[in-house]
Amino acid sequence: xxxxxxxxxxxxxxxxxxxxxxxxxxxxxxxxxxxxxxxxxxxxxxxxxxxxxxxxxxxxxxxxxxxxxxxxxxxxxxxxxxxxxxxxxxxxxxxxxxxxxxxxxxxxxxxxxxxxxxxxxxxxxxxxxxxxxxxxxxxxxxxxxxxxxxxxxxxxxxxxxxxxxxxxxxxxxxxxxxxxxxxxxxxxxxxxxxxxxxxxxxxxxxxxxxxxxxxxxxxxxxxxxxxxxxxxxxxxxxxxxxxxxxxxxxxxxxxxxxxxxxxxxxxxxxxxxxxxxxxxxxxxxxxxxxxxxxxxxxxxxxxxxxxxxxxxxxxxxxxxxxxxxxxxxxxxxxxxxxxxxxxxxxxxxxxxxxxxxxxxxxxxxxxxxxxxxxxxxxxxxxxxxxxxxxxx
Numbered sequence: 015x016x017x018x019x020x021x022x023x024x025x026x027x028x029x030x031x032x033x034x035x036x037x038x039x040x041x042x043x044x045x046x047x048x049x050x051x052x053x054x055x056x057x058x059x060x061x062x063x064x065x066x067x068x069x070x071x072x073x074x075x076x077x078x079x080x081x082x083x084x085x086x087x088x089x090x091x092x093x094x095x096x097x098x099x100x101x102x103x104x105x106x107x108x109x110x111x112x113x114x115x116x117x118x119x120x121x122x123x124x125x126x127x128x129x130x131x132x133x134x135x136x137x138x139x140x141x142x143x144x145x146x147x148x149x150x151x152x153x154x155x156x157x158x159x160x161x162x163x164x165x166x167x168x169x170x171x172x173x174x175x176x177x178x179x180x181x182x183x184x185x186x187x188x189x190x191x192x193x194x195x196x197x198x199x200x201x202x203x204x205x206x207x208x209x210x211x212x213x214x215x216x217x218x219x220x221x222x223x224x225x226x227x228x229x230x231x232x233x234x235x236x237x238x239x240x241x242x243x244x245x246x247x248x249x250x251x252x253x254x255x256x257x258x259x260x261x262x263x264x265x266x267x268x269x270x271x272x273x274x275x276x277x278x279x280x281x282x283x284x285x286x287x288x289x290x291x292x293x294x295x296x297x298x299x300x301x302x303x304x305x306x307x308x309x310x311x312x313x314x315x316x317x318x319x320x321x322x323x324x325x326x327x328x329x330x331x332x333x334x335x336x337x338x339x340x341x342x343x344x345x346x347x348x349x350x351x352x353x354x355x356x357x358x359x360x361x362x363x364x365x366x367x368x369x370x371x372x373x374x375x376x377x378x379x380x381x382x383x384x385x386x387x388x389x390x391x392x393x394x395x396x397x398x399x400x401x402x403x404x405x406x
Contacts, residue, residue: 035125056082059401063099066140073102090394165349177345179360185218187337194372208232211287240267285312330387
C-alpha cells in the first residue's frame, strides 16, 4: 500500500475507542453472575461507527478489534456514510433462559448507552444475536436516553422500526455484485453454481441464483452436501433440510463432503459458511472460474495468491457480502426520517449502491493488475484518506 501516507495506515491500525464493560445479570434462580462485554469504535471519519454485536463464549477484545477494522473497510468499499465498530459479549446464549437473555441484552445497553446513539455508534445483530435482541436493546436505549427515533440499533423486526428486505439483503447484494462483473469474468447467464452453507445467506443465495436462471448443482450445510450435475431444485433442498435437519438422503443427488464441494467442476463457487475454507492446500484444485465470497474470510491470503495466478477471480467478502450493512444503513435512514420504505425501493437502492462499486473495483484491479481484494482495499483506503483530509 505504498501509495498511502504512512500516518493513515498507522491511524487505521488502531481503534479510536475501546470499551470493556461488566454486565451484572440476576439469573432466574436468584444468583448473580457477571458477564464481560466489549464495544470497539474503530473509525468514524465517514460517519457513525457501525457494526454488529455477537454473543459468543469465545468472544474476546482482539477478535472484536479485528472485526471493527473490517467494518471500517466494508462501509468505505460500499460508499455508505458509516464508519466501523463491533461489539461482543462473552456468553453462550443457549445456556440462558429467554428472560435471562433479555436482561443480559438490556444490561449491555445500560452499561454502554452513553457511548452509542444515532449520530455516534449504530450497532446491529451479528453471531447469535437476533432481531428480537435488537428490539430489547433499542427499547432499553430509548428509556435511558429519551431518543425516540429508534435509529440507534438496526436489524430490528419489521414493524418495530426494522427495514423490509433485510433478510435477503446479503444474498441478493452478492448476486447484484456477481451480475455486475459476470460478463467481464467470462461467464454466461445460466452458468453452474455451487453454494457452501445453508444459513440465511447461503440458502437465500441458492434460491436467488436459481430464480435468475442459474443452475445450482451443489448445496451443503455444516454436516456435508449434495451434488447433481443437472441442477438441484434449491427450494426442495431447503424444504428437505427443514424436515430432516440434514441433506443426507436427498433424492436424486450424490452425497459429497464440504471439501469436495469446493473442488467441483462449476463456473461459480459461493462460499457462504465459515472462514478459511479455501486454503493453499486446496486452491490448486479449485476449478470454478469465479468465487463469490458471501462468508467472511473464506479464502486465506495464500490461497488468494494461488487463485490470482491461476486467473480465477475472487469477488472479496468486503464487497460481495456488504448488502447486509447497506440495508442496515437504509434502516437507520428510515428511522431518522420516520419513514418505512417498501421492499422494492430498498432492494433497488441496494442495487444502485453496489453495482457502481463492483464496476469501480473491477476497473481498479485491471488497471493495477492486482486481485479484486487488493483493489477493494485500495478503494476503501482512498475514501478514508479523503475523509481524513476533509477532517483535517
